Amino acid sequence: MRVLGIDPGSRHTGYGVVDGDGDRLLTVACGSVPLPASLPLPARLGRIFTEISRLIQETHPEEMAVEDVFVSRNARSALILGQARGAAIAAGIHGGLRVFEYSALEIKQAVVGYGKADKNQVIHMVRFLLGPPDLSDLHAADALAVAVCHIHARTFSRRFRVADRP
């Protein structure tokens, strides 16, 4: 299956498209949409929507996975982050994708095997699993991690479903 992972942010929104079937994983595309602070907010949200819509048309993912942000900062920054997330999810739904959400804990457990892993460990494992040419873009790396998490979750649920059969 082909999955689009999204790491939403108001300054950079990362994306990563991954083909995966169990342990075989391949990066189809990854990068991030830069959102200059000089742009008014509606224009930034429009750019997120347009770029993700274009990516969906070009790479044809079947499902979308987005990190379910845990908010510890103030309400104003949560509102701004929420808007970026809303525009990204709207692009996914508009592109006909089913959208799934994962907590940071679930992503770390799926990628590193340890829920309290730090950011460097996640990036290291993403690089090990996917080996993309360039992972200096941390937003892209985060987006790839969400996609990998979703592929793992899907593979496990499929295995369980097969196991459930009489």
Next chain:
Amino acid sequence: MRVLGIDPGSRHTGYGVVDGDGDRLLTVACGSVPLPASLPLPARLGRIFTEISRLIQETHPEEMAVEDVFVSRNARSALILGQARGAAIAAGIHGGLRVFEYSALEIKQAVVGYGKADKNQVIHMVRFLLGPPDLSDLHAADALAVAVCHIHARTFSRRFRVADRP
């Protein structure tokens, strides 16, 4: 000019389409998109995007106006509200509309003439100015108020521009 006003919310997103030229105002459409709590969040955001996109196709507004929410509640509810707002603005941009934001203070000043007006005064003035058949839907009333605010702002800026000419 024809303006689409939006009152974004995660349970109900209000909309109001208003034709206006200075003091002449006419309601083209108003209502709200119900977003049952039983639906997963991505499905709710998808419904906001789809319903507003459909409204834009049916009524052809030229510009969109959205309340710039002042957030006093906690970060979690701000994140949820932000997502609804992001999906609504994405629909406006996708529909080719320019999007404008107004604070609650600006809306009250434009509609009631008094920035500290309460909710009932705003609804009363919206009913007086637009006289829609039914304004029991408070989300629709709020959305109409944003649209009226934008039409006022546009009219004033046009008058100033005319006055500026030599």
